[in-house]
Amino acid sequence: MNDENKNTEEVTQEESFPDEEQETVANESAADQATDEEEVMDVIPEDIKKLKQEAEEWKNRTLRVQADLENVRRRNREERERDAKYRAQDLVQSLLPVVDNFERALQVETESEEAASLLEGVNMVYSQFLDALQSEGVEVIKTEGEPFDPHLHQAVMQVEEDGYESNQIVEELQKGYMLKDKVIRPAMVKVNA
Amino acid sequence: MNDENKNTEEVTQEESFPDEEQETVANESAADQATDEEEVMDVIPEDIKKLKQEAEEWKNRTLRVQADLENVRRRNREERERDAKYRAQDLVQSLLPVVDNFERALQVETESEEAASLLEGVNMVYSQFLDALQSEGVEVIKTEGEPFDPHLHQAVMQVEEDGYESNQIVEELQKGYMLKDKVIRPAMVKVNA
Numbered sequence: 001m002n003d004e005n006k007n008t009e010e011v012t013q014e015e016s017f018p019d020e021e022q023e024t025v026a027n028e029s030a031a032d033q034a035t036d037e038e039e040v041m042d043v044i045p046e047d048i049k050k051l052k053q054e055a056e057e058w059k060n061r062t063l064r065v066q067a068d069l070e071n072v073r074r075r076n077r078e079e080r081e082r083d084a085k086y087r088a089q090d091l092v093q094s095l096l097p098v099v100d101n102f103e104r105a106l107q108v109e110t111e112s113e114e115a116a117s118l119l120e121g122v123n124m125v126y127s128q129f130l131d132a133l134q135s136e137g138v139e140v141i142k143t144e145g146e147p148f149d150p151h152l153h154q155a156v157m158q159v160e161e162d163g164y165e166s167n168q169i170v171e172e173l174q175k176g177y178m179l180k181d182k183v184i185r186p187a188m189v190k191v192n193a
Numbered sequence: 194m195n196d197e198n199k200n201t202e203e204v205t206q207e208e209s210f211p212d213e214e215q216e217t218v219a220n221e222s223a224a225d226q227a228t229d230e231e232e233v234m235d236v237i238p239e240d241i242k243k244l245k246q247e248a249e250e251w252k253n254r255t256l257r258v259q260a261d262l263e264n265v266r267r268r269n270r271e272e273r274e275r276d277a278k279y280r281a282q283d284l285v286q287s288l289l290p291v292v293d294n295f296e297r298a299l300q301v302e303t304e305s306e307e308a309a310s311l312l313e314g315v316n317m318v319y320s321q322f323l324d325a326l327q328s329e330g331v332e333v334i335k336t337e338g339e340p341f342d343p344h345l346h347q348a349v350m351q352v353e354e355d356g357y358e359s360n361q362i363v364e365e366l367q368k369g370y371m372l373k374d375k376v377i378r379p380a381m382v383k384v385n386a
Contacts, residue, residue: 051244058251065258072262076269083273087280094325101321105314114301115308121298122315128294132287 088136089179095133096177096185102126103175141176141187143169148191152176152183157190164192281329282372288326289370289378295319296368334369334380336362341384345369345376350383357385 106123110116141152148155148167161170169189176187299316303309334345341348341360354363362382369380
């Protein structure tokens with residue numbers, strides 16, 4: 001009866017989540033059972049129940065961690081795709097003022113042949129610059145004549161102009177740019193009321 | 194005896210990795226045991242062993258999947274850091290010929306005031322352009338006077354020039370660029386023999 005009490009106590013302790021120490025309980029009772037046939041019926045069903053619980057809990061844990069693993073993998077893929085898609089954004093942002101100034105510098109009337117030749121060369125560089133930006137997914141937002149779209153355009157002036165529909169863009173004041181499907185700078189426009 | 198045989202058979206089947214179907218074995222024998230005291234000793238020790246094995250295997254599986262999860266998280270962090278570090282590389286690569294042509298276009302002697310003024314404006318745009326590249330980690334590789342370094346420089350000519358040490362760079366023929374710690378275009382140079 002002394003042994004039986006000991007075992008019952010040990011089994012009662014085993015309530016929380018299974019861990020390495022608790023495994024020894026099953027070990028001991030399996031050994032007891034081999035030598036002491038009287039005790040078997042009192043102890044074994046409890047042990048089996050605990051062991052089954054333990055296996056079940058580890059199994060559920062495995063499934064949860066496996067699900068986590070799948071989620072983390074999927075999220076990684078999505079994050080890296082998004083990272084890749086807009087990877088050029090910071091550099092493009094800091095190049096937009098360069099494009100603006102480039103365009104401003106090129107808006108000169110040239111009279112001398114020397115200046116005209118320089119302007120031609122620099123204009124070619126400008127085109128090549130825009131091509132490089134375009135190859136990374138940078139696009140100019142359409143404005144004049146387009147219907148005003150608050151996602152793409154920023155209305156800085158409202159006018160009443162003949163020949164334009166209500167809400168139609170009359171003039172572009174500053175170019176806007178998209179990077180792929182993302183507006184990185186809305187176009188500043190004058191809109192018909 | 195019929196029941197006993199049935200149980201022994203079922204236990205023998207339970208050899209491979211535990212899965213959901215096999216759990217029922219333990220269930221059944223626990224139930225048998227409650228109603229049929231004669232069989233308990235034959236079956237239970239086997240069941241306990243199997244159950245312990247099952248718990249152990251699920252536990253090991255949990256630990257393996259947890260280790261996988263940690264690895265995937267760490268690798269993802271590293272990949273995203275590397276992605277972020279060199280994110281501008283493609284755009285920078287396609288901008289380098291633009292920089293080259295920009296520099297070529299600006300290497301003119303101006304005589305007219307008109308051309309000089311245009312040149313000044315465009316030179317400012319050029320500086321701003323380089324600043325934007327620099328803010329993304331683009332740096333010009335040093336050449337003239339530096340010791341030749343095959344990781345940074347590409348020797349296109351070898352000369353014998355007074356006043357230069359052996360292997361010292363005499364002249365730069367095309368600028369080279371780094372993106373952070375990565376050479377994205379080696380500098381083409383003339384090296385002293």
